[in-house]
Structures are given as structure tokens and as C-alpha cells.
Amino acid sequence: MNKRFKEHVENKNDLFIPFITAGDPEPETTIELALMLQEEGANAIELGIPYSDPLADGPVIQRASERALKNGMSLEKAMDLVPKMREKGLEIPVIIFTYYNLLLQLGEDRFFALVRKNDVDGLLVPDLPFEESGEWKESCLKNETALISLVAPTTSEERLKKIADEATGFLYCVSSLGVTGTRSHFQSSVFTFVERVKKQSKVPVAVGFGVSRPEHVKELKDYCDGVIVGSAIIRQVESQVEALQNPETQKEAIDQIRAYVRDLVAPFEKTTIHS
Amino acid sequence: MNKRFKEHVENKNDLFIPFITAGDPEPETTIELALMLQEEGANAIELGIPYSDPLADGPVIQRASERALKNGMSLEKAMDLVPKMREKGLEIPVIIFTYYNLLLQLGEDRFFALVRKNDVDGLLVPDLPFEESGEWKESCLKNETALISLVAPTTSEERLKKIADEATGFLYCVSSLGVTGTRSHFQSSVFTFVERVKKQSKVPVAVGFGVSRPEHVKELKDYCDGVIVGSAIIRQVESQVEALQNPETQKEAIDQIRAYVRDLVAPFEKTTIHS
Amino acid sequence: MSTIVPDQRGRYGQFGGKFVPETVMYALEELEGSLNEAMSSKEFIEHYHEELKKYSGRPTPITHAENLSKRLGGAQIYLKREDLNHTGAHKLNNAIGQALLAVRMCKQKIVAETGAGQHGVAAATVAARYGLECKVFMGEEDIRRQELNVFRMKLLGAEVVPVSSGSKTLKDATNEAIRYWVSNVEDTFYLIGSVVGPHPYPKMVRDFQRVIGDESRVQLEKTPDKIIACVGGGSNAMGMFYPYLEEQVDLIGVEASGKGIHTGKHAATLSEGRLGVIHGSITYLLQNETGQIQEPYSISAGLDYPGIGPEHAYLSETGRVTYKGITDQEALDALKILSEEEGIIPAIESAHALAEAIKQAPELTASQEILVCLSGRGDKDVHTIMEHLGGDVDE
């Protein structure tokens, strides 16, 4: 098991795993955001690779993808950002979140060469289901890279067991059917579902899709080991998109986002670096 | 047999039978034109009743129809023009040229009452073929009204015989296939056709459709007993349509048309009233 | 129905006949001779049916409009799907027949009139298929309104001749086509689009359209209780009704009453017209007091004809067929209902027949049947429907 996962995720609870899109609006910001998120208590970063056809994502992340693509971001360039984050002090694991086609085009060998070179910790491929992931799982194991799996409320007990058995890093529970995005409340079925997953899982169980308010975190806290926050943070980025690209206002913009994040994860009562 | 036909058409040759549309551009003009045409040697007048759907007529007469309709002309009003022409000295026969629908709507009884009242001499219904004309023929005979029949180059020998046998007034030879209008030359087949008709006919044989130049008249003169001139005259009317409606220029306009007519029928070497 | 119509003179009772200039008489006689000869030729009939099958896609099915029937809570409604013919309407049945006859008569050219362009497209289609030159006369006003059909005709290689006389619409295009024919009878076949015109046209068109009714009789297990068809000139209705004339069935023809009879804006020839002559035939027609033919109105370009086929006039007079009027609005409503209930967008013409069925169905029981002739598809009308329904289509 990857040492950063061991240190920051394994056997932990109150996990805060934020998602940011690489290169949104440009690479510098991504690095700064990652550092800020670590400061606010993030246990790992999901680094989203922009894609032309992000079919598991909602409109907020789609727009982030478009912004990043416009500035020439790619899977390779995104992975090259990781050492730069490390240089500036990022210690938590970085998980590459990418659609399968980008991986296929880069090729397995080149991808893992980059994983090794850039010290990448995990991989999440939303459109690579369990049945098709065998080969990639092996390579991930070989390269000490966590391959994060998703489970959904519609996942059958049998499948859940199979997925949970082979899970590494953490298990990503999709809080509701649907694409990423923010929603105002969770259905009670979500909690039953998460309990079901918890029972099977040997790794931490984090809930994602729609987590955007402190109340969400509070609600979920007792049922699972942590939350994944994507669209909610990206929406903050979007609202600061001009400011983030101006050296004079960048810091202030990041602090605005920081304030939002701090508020969001407050229910975890984290001891953050800044405090 | 109608006395005017007897006097002006029967046993005559070099017949000049002009066509004018009643009410084109307004009733007064029609009267003046009829008188002028008599002065230029006309042996009978075809008085065209304007109709919304004149399917045997070419564009020139169609437009004349439209002009006359716009001014409210009708079969009944047109027939009422005849006594006014007589008052001013018209002596030659007047033939009502009308589509069958107008007759049907007026009704046989009312039509012949008007024929008697207004001293109308003949009737020509381009869309009432021989087979359907029996009843009307009888009434025409009873009312001493000539019912003018048409024959065409495509009319079979058998039909031609039947039509010629019952012909009254004169026989109207359609010079070529087609609707009324003016053409630049006659095909030689026209002459053969006319000779064929002459052989069967007991009444004068006149050729119509397309007669518009002195040369036409000259060409036809020796083959038949006369010509019918329609579109060529209406085209003259059309070119003077403004002038004809202005009392100050009306006479001049009529004289312009007169000059054209005089030229056209010159080959007949008529002794006209004016000369 | 013991008298055989038409008689020798082409009369259906007092209706029909040949009221045409002498110049056309020869062509009509020639046509009548060739038609009789062809219709008794096994080879000709086979060829015609082969083309209907392999080119136009016949037999057209009969669709049970189950949802619609349920919604109306009365008779079962069945639709004879003439919309599934090649080019989208029943018009092609007749065009194929006449074009094959033209070829048999060694004519090189066909001429046709068109209003909305449906018959023009059918004529252009068969001209291409059977190697004939084709001229289609179309009113300038209609050319403007039916741009796409004009282009279809051109694409099919036909010449579309604009008609600027009269009201620049169908009746004038018909006049112009007849005029052209008069001048070119020797090499030209006049392909009329409905059961109108001088004898033998109404009979010929009916006989080329009766395949609609003939097929229906084979396809349906029993004779329906009512059969309904729209009537412009009346060809789809005659084609549908004719094989059923001797059967125990209510036959209902539907005219366009446009914006309502009282507005004067309609095409309700039978109810508002008077006896007269139009395009060579005695029949009912819309005309003013002195006999000038009046321009009819209907939202559907295929129904705004001021006359009606003489056989319909006869069937109306004898009472064998009942004729009703349906307004623009009723037709549009019916069109919308059928689209939503059955996934079939009918031509606005056909929607008139449907609207009448929708009125009558609730008065019957669920075991009774109404057969509606769905004469054509509505694609051609989408622009018109858009204009009329506007934004409220999904409310």
C-alpha cells in the first residue's frame, strides 16, 4: 500500500477528499488550490483531468473541463503538476481522476512511467467498471497506486462484495443516482446504502456526489469515513475565475474559497495546519 | 335564320369577324369599338363575356377578362350593351361569346329572354362541345339565334361531318391547336384542314386563333370565307387602356386601333363605311 | 347502386361530362380508347400493381388507433395508411397509373397542375421513374407558399411553370395546364391529380385510386360501420369508398369548412356550391351569383379546390355518401391528438377526416369500427402547423 495513503487515509475517519480540475483555470491555480485544501484538512486530492466528453460529470465540472482544455491541459501535463505540488509542500496522496479514453491513448506503460516519475498515489476512472479493470488493477498494485472504485445504490450485493473485496485506498460511495453536482438534501436511502457498504468494506468508505453544505457533512459523518467534495468546490473556483488568474487578486480569491471549504468541513472538527 | 346573319354573313366571303371583350376596359369603350369595327368592315362582332376561368383563352384575353370583371361586367350587363350599340348604328350581328358556366347560372330561359329583348344574333360557347349542345341548339333555333360551332385540326372526319351538318351562322376553324393568341405563321396543315372543312360546310367557314397580321389574312383569303380576329385586337386595346378611359383621348385611341385593323384587313379590299 | 356510372357521355346522373374546347375532344377520345384498352390488358394491370408494390410500397397497412379509440371511448378507429406511400400520400397511386398509361400511349411528356405541390411531386416522381418529360403548372402564390415541394419537383427533374393568371392558385394552374395541353395534345399527356376534369378523368382517377378500398376490404376482417375520408377534388375518398358502395356501411366525405361556413372562408363545395362547370365537368362549385368561380379557402392546400369530383356530387345527391364540414381548428386539433396518441402526424387534409371520426366515434360502441383514410403525412404541413399552433404545442 502506498505510503501516503497509509499515513493520511488508511484507518482514518472524517476524511475530506476534495476534487479539483487540473488546469482550471490554469495550472498555477491548481497547485495553489491543492495546497490550500491540504491546509484546510484534506486527506487526499482528486486531480480531475479535463476531458471533452465527461459523461459522468454534471455541468459545473464540465465547464471546468472546458476551461482547462482551452488552456491546453492534458493527462500528461496534469501528472507533471504533482511534483510541483510536492515541492511546495503537498504531503497528502494525489489521485488522478480521468476518463478511460485518455488513459488508453497515453497507454498503460507511459501512464505508469509517469506515475512513478511524478509520485502519483492513486487512480480513479469513472467509466472503467470493475469487470474491465483487471489489467489496470494489477498494474496499479505493482506500482503501489490505489485504484479507487465506485459503488452506487443500485450496485447489487454480489457486485458490491466483489468490488469491496478488491478495493484499495478507499471506497467511493455515490450518494445518489446521477452525475456529479450539488444537491440540497440526501435521501434516507443513502444512509442505508452507506451502511451496507461499510459492512463489506475493508478500506475507508467515503461518500461523494452532491456534498456541498456543512449540514451534509454533519449528516454523513456518523455513517461513513469521510466525504468527497467536487462540484461544490469547483463552483467556488468558477465564481473566482477572473480573480484567480490575476496575480494581484489570486491570494484573496483562494482565501475566499478557503473560507467556504473551512465552513463546509467544520463538522469534522479537524485540526488543520493553519490553526 | 337570323336576318342580320343573312344580310352580313350568309353566302359572303372575305368575312372579318372581330372579337372584343365586353367591358374592357369599361362598357362605353366596348360600344365605341364595336362601331369602329363595323366601320372598318366587320361582318359580325364576337362579344366576349369576361370569365374568371377562361380556359380556352390565352393570356391577352385573360387579362382583358380580368379588367372587365374588375369593373363589374357580367353576361347580363354585356347583353344589355347590345341595344346601346344598335342605337348608335350597329347593324352587323352580335355573337355572345361566353363560357358555359355563365350561361348555366343565368339559366336558359333568362338567357333567351335577354336574347330576344336585346336582339342578340348568335351564341358561341367554347366549352360546350357538340355532344352536349343539343338542348341549346334547339333553343337557339327557336330564337333565331346562330349557335356557332368550332372545329379543330384534330376533329375527326366523322365529327366534322356531324358538326358541319348542324352548323348555323358560320363554322369557326381553329387554325392550330392551342388557345387564343397571336402567332407568327400558319403551318401548311392549316390550309389542308380548312379545305377539309370547306368541303363539308354549308355555312361560311372562318378561321380564327392567331390571326394578327395582314399577311395572315392574305394567306388565308383564298382558302376560307373569312377570319376571326381576337387577341390581336385586344392587344391593341390593352396598349391604349389608359387613353381609352380618358374622354379627351378616347377618340384618338380608338383611331389608333382603327389604323391597326384597317391595315390588318386590307387584303380583303373591303368597301368600308368610312371610305 | 344499380345504375352504372359514369354513362357513355361520362355522366354520373346530371354530373360530369366533357365540357371542353373542341381542340381537346380528340385527346379525350384518344385517352378514353387507350384507357379502356389498357384497363382490359392483363399486362398493364399487372405492371401497375407491380409498381404499386415494389416502388410505392403497397399494400399500405391499416393501423388500429388503439390509444385514440380508448380516449374517445367509442368505436374502434382504424387508419388506412396512405401516408406510407412513396412521396407521402395517396396521390402516387393515380400518378403511377396515368404515367404508365402515358407511356403506353407513346406520349413523351406529361403536364400536371398542382396546388400544395403533392400531386406535382407525384407527377414529377413518375415522370422520372418512367422516363417522361414533366411540366408542372403551379400558381405563383402557391410557389411562394410551398417552396420545399417546388424544390422537390425540380430535384426530380420537372419544370415548374409559375402561373400568374387569376388568383395564382390551384384553379388557375389547372386552367393553365389545360391550355398547355390543348396546344400540345399530340405528344403530351395531361396527368390530372384528382377525380375531376372532363370524362374519362374522374373515372380513370377513381379506378387508379380504388386500390385503397380494395386493399382495405382484404385487410379488415369485417366491413366497418363507418368509413370517413376527406374531399378536396375527392380522389382519396372515391378510392376508398368505391369498393364499398354496395356494402352496408356509412360513407362520409369531409370537406373543409375553413374558418367556418358563415365567414365565407371555406372550401365547402357541396354544402355551399351551386351546380356549374369547372375544368370540363358539371358539378357543384363555389361561385358568385353571376357564375364567376370563387377562390376557396382552407388551411390545407389540398382541400381548397372550388369544385368537387362529379361522382361525389352524384353520391351526395343520391344520398349514398354523407358530406360533412370540418373547420381549420377542428382539423388542427385532430392532427395534434393523433400525433400525441399514436405517433402519426397526418396531413392537414387527412386530419379533416380524422376530426369527423373523432366527433362520431363516441356515439358508437367499442365493438363498432370506423375506418379513416389517412390520405397523407403531415411533414409537408409542419411549417403551417408551426405558424398556427405557434409556441403552445407542448402545453
Place this chain on the structure above:
Amino acid sequence: MSTIVPDQRGRYGQFGGKFVPETVMYALEELEGSLNEAMSSKEFIEHYHEELKKYSGRPTPITHAENLSKRLGGAQIYLKREDLNHTGAHKLNNAIGQALLAVRMCKQKIVAETGAGQHGVAAATVAARYGLECKVFMGEEDIRRQELNVFRMKLLGAEVVPVSSGSKTLKDATNEAIRYWVSNVEDTFYLIGSVVGPHPYPKMVRDFQRVIGDESRVQLEKTPDKIIACVGGGSNAMGMFYPYLEEQVDLIGVEASGKGIHTGKHAATLSEGRLGVIHGSITYLLQNETGQIQEPYSISAGLDYPGIGPEHAYLSETGRVTYKGITDQEALDALKILSEEEGIIPAIESAHALAEAIKQAPELTASQEILVCLSGRGDKDVHTIMEHLGGDVDE
């Protein structure tokens, strides 16, 4: 063809599969189960065929394009007339099948993607017919270009949802439809319009389209020498080819090479694409170096899809089917020729197949036969053709 495709994982050789978010896996499994159950139910199959016959008007005929064959002076060209289906293209075969399945699965809603609107119209049509709610996702750009089809869908009662993401065209509409499905799998059936998407879609669509080839085998006296079909996603081609895979016949798929391969403006997925994942399936697709999917181009909206059905990728790799490219101009020329020679205006998509037949026919003898799948009618394209041919249509 000894291996049975697809295999258990939905793979055709290396192609196909199910590359979808975990949230959809359950729906795909449910679909696969229901599909297998339905396809082995005599009642379901009968109902499907009954609807094809009585609603869509099948069997569609095969027309011998005699004039065209003569003009080309080579093989006899036969046209499988999918243009005569209700709504005007082969798309309805599949839509009927899937909608009946949706009903069988007790889904109340269907969702579909559409580009030109043909599949959207088919989906809206079956939704109306079978009482389902219907949402059609369509790119904003396509909504603008295909106004009439948008209105047809609305008239049929469907909701057309504008897609403003990405390039605002078909691929984005597909993404959006999948997204919607992901969020609503419980009551919603995703009705895909071609042999694309995750397993079992490519197989299901093929099996609902194979009626094209199955009928052809019955209708033609002998197996033709060549069979040609256009390929967008590839459903009409798969439907046509599949029953002939084991026969001695050249099978030729035709992709759109647009303005020419060298211009980069084309949709020639097989010749220019690379292996990748699109809409849940591994296949060839047009993409840039790093794997971003590229917007394809073709004059025909139905062919400009950046991917291709996985079974085609497989048949190309095994060499059983040959794939060719036809440019916009060649397709337009073919469209014009068929219109003028046979009176059939084909869809521009179908004209691509025809253009290839026109190229190949002269190399064969008059006793050889080419069967072309005429996948749809050209009425929907008249606007596009007008723009491209402009005034010179009658020269």
C-alpha cells in the same frame, strides 16, 4: 464467422464492452436480462413484428433501379426501401423494438439523443404510440439547424431538451442523455439510436434492425453480388449486413469523408480514427493526440458521429466488411441522379451508399446485382440540398 459475437462481456473481438459509470451498470444488467427474456418470448417477437407491419408499413419493398442501372451500364442496382418506413427511415425499426421492451420492463419514460432529429422523431413517435413520456436531448446547434424535426418531436408530445455543453451537437446530446439516464435509471429507458453505446445496446439495435437484411433475403431471388450501406453509428448497415454475414457477398460500408479526408473535415471514423472509448464502448473514434474526442463533419447530419458501432470495427478488422469513404459532393451527385432517374429523393446519408454503388456498378456485368440500403428519405434534407445545389438544380 465462426466466433459468436458479442461475447459475454459484450465484446466483438477487442471492441465493444461496457465502459460506463458504476451507476449505470445495474441498468445495463437489468436491460440485458429483460432483453434476453423478451427476445426469447414468442409473444414479444410477434408483437414487434405486428407493429412493424401494421404501424410502420413493413415489409419495405425492394425497388429495381432500372433506369439508373442502364445509365451506369453495369450491375443491376436494387434499393431496399427503408425510406418507406413510417417517419421516413430505418430508425423506427429499432425505436419500436426498444419502446416495446421499455413497456415490458414497466418503464414509464424514455430518453433519447438525436443529431439530425431522425432518431428523435422515431423515439417521440414510439413514445406516443406506446404511451411513454419522452425526453429527447439535442444539441443547441442541431436544434437551430433542424427546426422542423424539433417541431415534429414536440407535436408528437416529446420534450426536446437543448444541450449547450461541448460542441452542442450529437455527441454532447448523447453524453447528456446518458447523464440523465444515470440519474433516472429506475423509471427511465434509454433508447439509443444506433449500434453504439455500452453492451447490450449494439447487439440489441442490430437485432431490431436485422429485419432489413432478413426481409431482403426473402425478397431477392438470389444473393446479390454486393451489398452497400452507409455508416453513421452503423445501424442500417448492421441490420442489412448481419443476415448476410455467412453468405457469399461483398459487404461494403460507406463512411462520410465530408469535404475530403485531407481537409480534416470528415466523419471517416474507421479510416482516420484510433481505438478509444466513446459512449461506453471501445471502438474506433476520431480524437486528437491526447484523446480528446473530435467533432466530425459531414453534410449529412446522420453520419457525423465521431465513433462507429463496435461490431463494425470488428468486421473491418476481420476484413469481412470493406469500408469506403464518400465525399459530400459525391453524395449530392448521387442524390441528384437517383432523383432524376428513379423519382426517389434519398436521404443524404443513404446517398453516400448509393454513390459507392454508382462507382462500383460499372465494373460489374449486367447480370450481377448490387443491393443498396436506402436508409431514409430525403425530404428532411431538402433545405440542405437547396443550400448546396442552389439554383442549378435544373441544369
